Amino acid sequence: MAETDTMTHFDDGTEPADTEPPRGVRGRRTALIACAVVVVAAVAVVGALGLGGGEEEHPSAPPRAGSVVPVTRTTLTERTDVDGQLGFGTEIPLPVKATGTVTWLPQQGATMERGDTLLRVDDRPVVLLYGSMPMYRDLGLTATASASDTGASDAGQSDTGTDAAAPSASPSPSTGTGTGTGAGAPAPLTGMDVLQFETNLATLGYTGFTVDEKFTAATAQAVKRWQKSLGLAETGTVGAGDVIYSAGKVRIGQPGTRLGETVGEDTLTYTGTSRKVVVNASAADASWAVRGTAVGIALPDGKSVKGEVASVGRQASAPEGGSTEGESGAGAATLPVTVTIADQKSVGRLESGPVTVEYVGREVKDVLSVPVAALVALAEGGHGLETEDGRFVAVRTGLFADGNVQVSGSGVTEGMKVRIPE
Template sequence: MARGRTRARRRTGRRIAVAVAVLAVVVGGLYVGTALKRHGDVVSAQPAGAPSARTTLVRRTDLSDSRALPGTLGYGAARTIKGAGKGLITRLPEPGSTITRGKPLYWEDDQPVMLFYGGTPVFRTLDKAAVEAGASGTDVSVLADNLKALGYDVGPEPRGKRPATGTEKAPGTLLTSPLLDALKRWQRDTGQQQTGTLAVGRLVVLPGAVRVGAVKAQLGDAAAEEMMSVTSRRKSVSVTVDAGDADLIRQGDEVSITLPDTREVPGKVASVSTTVQGGAGDESDPSGENTPPSSQVTVVPVDSAAVKGLDAASVRVTFTTQTRENVLTVPVGALLALQEGGYALQRPDGRLIPVKTGLFTKGQVEVSGAGVEEGERVVTAS
């Protein structure tokens, strides 16, 4: 009897639990449905409007296009020094040393071989016999110019006689006895044999002061062999530039040089090579592949002290290739390509302004046209 009552109570408890669960579902459903309806009423209550357009101003400013290219910092191209004397090498300079005008580059048979500046080597003996023969030429001019630069009085400097045809250039300076006397005084002051004669191999003529690079010769080697390589004493950066871009670079242009430690130092373009390498038919390309035509640009730091601790390094050089001053500009995203060709700007009211484009750089574009004005607001995508 007691067992029957217990089962009845259990069935009654289950019914109550089920009823409570059902009630909770119904009430919850009514709440969720009401909330959703209210949310829907709020969304549908918003009127459908046109999407907002982003706008920008037409501005007047300066535009410049820059390009960063890899370069190599060093002392420039090396030049091999080969003597012209018949003796033996008895002394050599230290690598890294600087040799200037009138200083010995090496010693042959214990006699210094000096450096003079110029473009013509001494190719013959200059002595009294040559004076009597009326010798003249650019080698004589080199001798006279350097002795004057070193502070010696070389006397009158008559020009050589022009050839009878009159079509050739004058043959340089005429060799004179006062010039040989100045040579003899310089030989005495520099510890050379005072002969008043300049023989082949007693001078090395180079464009300017040099820095000694690798020394190849050893003491006792013949002076007529390769002895050393020399470079400019001023550091420079060599940059390979596409031949088409080289036309936009001029000697004297200002550049920025980024060093390996990320420092930026100012520089200037020293030279732009007129020799184009690569391209179709370039016989210097051993691979036989047509590499893009390129030219070499040499850049020098404005302050040599800024690269004092670097003998060689990979750097980046930023060139300003084009500049537009006081022009109207907009973001590139403001341009609309017209179906019939060309571009236009769009006013916020939808009207179009045909424009001509100029320089594109750094997300901006130069624009011009009869209908575009500074300060006007136009639609842009970015």
């Protein structure tokens, strides 16, 4: 009878007590139990290595050996944890164009806003303003070409020497066309950098001019009032080294110089004011790192906050030891992944420290699953489940996640009771 169906398990009560099972059946049953123990141990180890993903974040008590559990219909999500570092991002040198001796520096970690003094050079303040265009020239009133110069082309003369009276620090062409201007008459300096500066000046409360691309006499008067508030000589001209632009507020980083030293390229560094997480993700396993991907962040104090992938580096770092193999473990090449945190208040007062970033690798919905421990190895190969009445049903396995495994097969139904092997 035992030879007719290898999927059927005979309970002790179905055979006479004095009947010894055939040697082949007993040997096969012993091998089956041994295989079951081996596969349960192996699957448990695989889950611990990360195929289950996120078990530490979603702990659940495993079923006891010998117990009966139902086959359930659920959604399985594979989660993976990677290490990250909380902080304010990479410190970037401020583009200080002022020349001279550093006479004052702000404290590291200080937050600077529009109109604040970033540092002082030769006791002159270098002020933070907002904008995307760098300060590349002096801004002020310039002189237009003389009437004879502007009419030179009409007279067939060579157009040389125009704008000779203009300062070399203001190389942009004048908007004067010769109409309504006499020799040496002031003409407004124009450009998008003028519009950017005037926008900041008006936002700081120094008005009385039209915010546009022209630096006029009215703009110069507003600049004088601003210079007076800073304790500067009221010249009406803004030097290229008097202003530094940034996209918004900045957080002062580690200074690269000391008081009394000459201004250099790394005189002062800065970061943004929002905390973020940087992950050195394995270059061979960074498919999850896509801009906009939602992730979870476990903070050192045990709290969990939401994050979003903001950027992914394009250049992989060299692995330790120079190996370039595509392995995901230690020594593999990595890519920097920046994760932003929208709700800064959720982080509390923590400014830096190691964190754990959890991301979803794969997800399957509306599938049948059982605890990993319920799997047994069948003598004829593959995996199976032992039913409550002692039968063995062959199954195909799918995703392993959170201590459970996706199963399917003609003999598997929702609610079916299966045993956890002892």
